[in-house]
Amino acid sequence: MTFADILAILPQQLVFGITLGTAYGLIAIGYTMVYGVLFMINFAHGDVFMIGAYVGWALLGMLFASHVVPMHPMIVLPLLLVGAMVMTGAIGLLLERLAYRPLYQRGATRLGPLISAVGASIFLQNAVMLIAGAREKVYMTYSVFPRTWRFAVAGINVSVLVIVIASIALLMMLGLHWLVQRTWLGRSIRAVAEDREMAAVMGIDVWRVVALTFCIGSALGGAAGVLIGFYYTQINFYMGYAAGLKAFTAAVLGGIGNVRGAMLGGLILGIVESLAVTFINPAFKDVIAFVVLILVLMFRPGGILGEALPDWKRV
Amino acid sequence: MPLLQIENLMAYYGPIRALNDISLTIEDGEIVCLLGGNASGKSTTMKTILGIVRPASGSVRFGGERIDRLPTQAIVMRGISLVPEARRLFGRMTVRENLALGAYARRHAPAAEADADYDRIFSLFPRVKERLDQYAGTLSGGEQQMVAIGRALMARPRLLLMDEPSMGLAPVFVDQVFDIIRAINQQGTTILVVEQNAAVALSIAHRGYVLRNGRVVHTDTAAALLASDEIRRAYLGDEE
């Protein structure tokens, strides 16, 4: 491939990278928020994302079959997003309540909740497989975003779908940023993340904040599930594993515990993956992503926006 | 009725007994001082009042109501605030946000009351006003202590717990902090202060309790304690 060839496809690859990156970022936020308040990696988060995709798929099928509303993105997307977020938010609450809190309140070490998380992940995958079947599910993306809704700018193909996905993901991140920085809940979350005991001394109900953090992170993951469902057009019950791993990588890359870091990490990972496909063997796509992670951690152990962690917070 | 009444309190850290049958009372409007060496149970007593450490037996009453089974946030909501040892500000937040969090228990109160609280703190600590948008982690030790006290006052506590307020401060600043503690008390807040620096603490306190190995071994008025030879030898560093 000549340099001119590469230059010619670069902008196109950036479009794909940014789209995927915003979605990765949205999932990564769930990991980073929970890590922030509990110093635990919620390995079931990828599966919560998967359930979001399934809820969206089921709702889309129902809307399509019932003809109650026109299949326009302005109507369909909000319905799907709200449905998926309510469902995954509730699952996040349940996970915290059933899989983690009992362990923490009995004074578990770090290992216990981690194993519980892996167990919850396996449980969720199998539950979805039993309910919905093992076959790949197809998102009827093009019944909502017609194939003709695309245009070319200077040789770059851009579809309305890509723009919608990236903008919704960015809007949600901005919304979350506002919530974390400007509201009582956001302040409480940051306080719990920084010093749980002092947060309680401020009068904050720490476990309620932890539960709400799970709820918010899971709901964003569920929203990402719907967006990714539209983008990938096919979903399955084990998709949460790979997506979760990527998003977790993005969270660590940006500095785990840091919400802005998760967004940035997601974007970087999405772009790096797309470019890796262009410049290097596509089979090495994931390898490249992890090499970038290792390089960043070698020079900035806390991640790009992370700070050096005090000893008591290290995993 | 005393504002705070602790009766026969026992508490453990695992198998280690931290409090052994502690009883003490604090009357409305007092400054009470807890004295004692390392691991004598002073800090544990405070943590038990706040529900951070759970007592094995005994009771804590605040304004007549038993609070020893309540979660920390519920105890705080009833009007007890803490200025913790080593300040423990939220270093990644601004001074303004730290003060705001102090008012968490009163977040539903009218904005005018919060404004009045800020004004009170700015009048006590004019320096804090200059530092409002600075990250708390970047302040000097003295400034951090001001913010920590301000943060605790934002909740308008009836009882203010202060754990080692002089620790790590320059000597000039220690006197200043204790002047402010006295001023806060004169504005109507009851104060329980734990302090290594017994001389300074007793100079502003009304009464004191001396703890050793988790027991109350002595209690008297501040003046009497200051005058006691035994106390002078044990806690005021006087040579025999």
Place this chain on the structure above:
Amino acid sequence: MRKIAAIAAVLAAAWVLAVPVCAQDTIKIAAGAPLTGPLAKQGQEVANAVKLAVEEWNAKGGVLGKKIAVLEADDQGNPQVGVAAAEKVAADPAVMGSVWGITSVTCIPASEVLDRSNIVLITPGCTNPKVTDRGLKNVDRVCARDDFQAPAGAVWLIQDLKKKKIAVFDDGTTGPRGGADEFEKKAKALGATVLRYVIRAGDKDFRPILGTIPKDADAIYASIWAPDAALIVKQLPDVGLTVPVMGPDGQFEPVDYIQASGGAAEGNYVSFLVPDVKKVPAAQAFAKAFEAKYGPVSSYGPLAYEATNILLTAVQKVGKPDREAIRDAVRATKGYQGALGVSVTFNAKGDVDTQNIYIYQVKGPDFIQVKSLNLGS
């Protein structure tokens, strides 16, 4: 455990010894296929086609003066179940041969069990080269081998459609990678330019890799499974490419390929091993009879029917219920003129000497046969 095994062995022996007394007046042939489970539809079609052929023989008086019965063996597409089913078939002395299977994973171990009892196995749908490459005397195959599909695809794209620059995809696993290699070899021999790409099966976003295909490529050969192929054809427009996509029989899937693509697969090509019976004049009688009894033919029925007839013809030729002789007679089949309009001759390995590959095109919800290619083996 050992005691239970001993009891089971005694019972099995008693059963085997007891059967011949009442079984001498019929000849049995086994129909092995996944009759339950996810592949049941295709499996049932195999069993039904065997039954149809047997009924026709019985209507003409059976074979060797005896009635023919069909012994159904359900392998569930699962090797363990397949072995158990084959043991049961082998234990029945009336069985003179079998028509087995659509999945190579069960066909291979089942054939080894049957080989010990010299029972011939003709497969209408197991395409893995290993099925016949193991040198077993009892295995014959009436369908084409996997390794002939990719060259047939190259012939179709380059000779028939005049394509010159072809992007070839595989997923890095043995089967699909082998197919892509075979395609490249044949395509280069035919004078086309080949560009190789590897995807990972199960990935969902192929846009970045599709974006690296040069804009002057005029076709894609996708040696990958149906769900991945459906994604590729859906995502091609996102990179501004509109070229035909062709793939092997793994994409002969109305649901996982055509339906999953949401219309994007329209006009694409898939190679398959079974002809569309509607296109074969000689097969009309079979097609009508089958449809009247079991509904429309959709997959391996015609080849299973053909295999049954080849087997019973061999039994007739041998003239006595001798498994070993029947086995060898099947292998010796030469120039058999069956219902599909092509003559069947088995080579030394048990493969048909003319490998027939059928090219289908996606039209609406169906695959329509557009060409049949005959390659020498």
